[in-house]
Amino acid sequence: MRHQILLDVDTGRDDALAIMFAMRHPDIDVHAITCVAGNTSAANAAANTLRILDLVEAPPIPVAVGAQRPLIEPLRDASWIHGPNGLGDVDLPVSGRGIEPVHAVELMRRCLLSSEARLTVIALGPMTNVALLLRTYPEVAGRIERIIFMGGSATVGNATPAAEFNFWHDPEAAHIVLTSGIPLTMYGWDILWSMRTGAHQIAELCDSADQVRQIAGRLLAFAAADPANGSPVIYDCIGDAGVLCVMAAPELFGIESRPVQVVLTPGPARGQTIVDQREMAGEDSAHGMTAPVPLVDVVTSASNNEVLAMFLETLDGRCGCDNGASHHAER
Template structure:
């Protein structure tokens, strides 16, 4: 059993990740922290509680964190995730209530109180995690690994070179990647490969069980959104859920330990993850201009069918006993 904490900005694919994390038998979801990103903070918290209801989750503590990035204003992704961040599905309001402590406090207490090192999965802008690692560096000793859905070794989506979660708060991403904790970067190089086809989505929609039906609704939204994208071939992206699949089954992911830094300068390259894949040193190193970058396990390939099956088998297993 692996202890898990999710840091989310619950839009559509965060919701799929929450459904999977609650239902996988080898994952124990100990806490969920929320940050502004796909939607505003209050909406993210409300969405998270609704999804935990549909998943049949136990009483998992949920806490609100940063309302905006460290430096810049918040910029949501309503054009992707819907006005409410959750495909405008109109899910019923949850009777659950968030924990009465800030996200950084919940993260600190949960990590330090865990009997074994925990895996922290960041599926959102990394503001909460940066604040935690700066304010409470002692938590690093009880974090097994940070798995981050963010970044790219190739193209971006928020800009031509920057992925949304890193672009939303580049300073936070730079802090987290250089905190001395083992990091896996589940970025856009694998993100677009793990998906569910339309017939399977239709099967999920036919289920009476709330979690399965919610997954079908969310994937239907993804199909409508991404159907013309040649990287997806008319399927619905699992998105963030793939990063949690990689925690449950790391053998489906091919990674390479590479130096990664985050571009912080103003301009269109701001938020780019500079992944150094060179075999030999370049002129920057020869002239003392290379600087240093932390080694990150960068995901470069994924067994998409393996993770698709893992997701569906886990989701259809039903709520935890």
């Protein structure tokens, strides 16, 4: 089946891999890309997005800059793991493509209202842009097929012991999206971090004659310095690209409908996702202490080898999908 999508990104290294996948997958139509602060600044995210679109020789796709900080918190980016400009040590030429002269929220609204089909929103960074869209133009919610997001975790965090980065960066935005009533799929840190590539796969990418594969290999191989002790950290998983894999091949993942909420209170748990995995009611229900919590389709497991194979085949242009040639929405 064809997938009509809006991409909302904070283009660091794994968002770049996701854009590569989306542009080379034959059954994904990208209507627009909006950029938010997160892995790097919103301006860097937009510049990186344009560079990656050039790299994959994408057709003209509208790109807009959105929120430059969270709704409440100050900007605290993840440049330590993504490099100063967000793409590790990859230095691509400045793009000649232009940025749309409107805010990301306006571009999202325009695309949602003008599309014949409802669109799936793929949210790969903090959900500030998506939250602002739903608060500013609540009438567009009915034009969204589903929001599939990278965020949260059913186990441990990465920004803190409890909280995953995107939710920690803007918990209020995550809460707005979780309680929007729009169908949601959560691809959390616990699943993302399990989708690791091997050294041999990275080496094959880096040695490829195809420039897209070479750059993908370098993005995966980048070694950051641990801010606690300076030791090298290699973020060698396909990261945000896994969200698009869930959309393209849900049969490769275990998905369960679970109540999910995010902690908004100050303290060490701020930004934590509470995924209720109980099989029976507890004392909170027995004593009338519960309030309705939205149900979210939570990715709980993945066929890692098959997912990685699909990702690499898509980069190669060998994905066996509905047709054999890449196609993107006419604009």
